[in-house]
Amino acid sequence: LKSVVSLLAAGFSAMPAAAQGGAQFRRVQTQFIAALGDPKGSSGADAGDWGIWRIDPGPRGVRLEAYKQLEASGGSARAGWKFDRGDWWLEEHGLIMEKPDFPLPAGRYLVTGGREMTTTLTIDESGGWSLADGSLYDVTHLPCRAARYKPAAADASPASARPADFPVTPGAVMPAVEGCTKQDYAVVFVIGVEA
Template identity: 50%
Template structure:
């Protein structure tokens, strides 16, 4: 079984300030690799609910639709900050990039020899390629959407809200805006970063997967991704995205 970007066991509770709406028979979210412990009944019940309703004092109720499967944000910013700028440089994986990845050791055989097209169908970008903690080359994430279409008003709003978590103590709402600003309604960027997930982009004219030292992998949870000769490295925080505002 191919390893994916990171292990996750989602134990998300209503204590985080999210109340729930009508139940559903949808299948629960899948873990990202091998589940290391059994989901509690309460957590499983939470994940079965497709719509999250959030209401606060003086705020109209907002509804967030749960995704059928987890998405993943690659974020940059001060780990201790609850808001900032630069979300225009953040990325989004709509599918788990790990199982669709190619190991660094297999670059020549599975990417280079196939015109940089991975077996899963994505195209390797030699100017901007991404690696996770086990040494899997991943697809480059798309830019994170920062606008939302309001069906009721019939207009496009210059901001978008997501339900995010680090699979630890905090599950909260992330707002990103078209100007690149962002803010969390609770906690810090560190609080919603899934620490076992390590992800970095490698860039540069002389940057190539064959320059990597395979002994540098796997990377320990919380550690920086390794440097690769000839590459400019940028580490990214990985956030689990459970849903978005309707």
């Protein structure tokens, strides 16, 4: 991930403000949006269901094999976040992650998938979103996968996840977990916010 972030930083510093409609952006430590929507879409009305991790949740995650210890600690992860048994997240390597902050605040963000496109994402107060260029797929970082799980059965938990289902192939859907509903999210990198 560090090499991807370095490349993103280089691309950001080389990007003229005019390329983003004249907007001025302030560089931020890479943040991560959990986005829902049509991958082919460039706008929508559902950003109220999007969240943001302001700190990379991967290194702060808990391995599935360590779930019993997480449960024994009352849900307190070593990294300082609190596990919510009724609403939890997994990433592509099978790490239990902290929840992102919801909703994604209104504003303008400089976003990328770390592939070919960097563009402006605008989130309005009503939950509408639009990209200046490209589609949600174009700004999705395909190797990063994230899914939100909610127990449909009383005994469902990360203990029901199968470690053999991980890692997840880039661009593939996250695995189902017995007894849980699942919602896959696209992961979009934020490298700047409007100044």
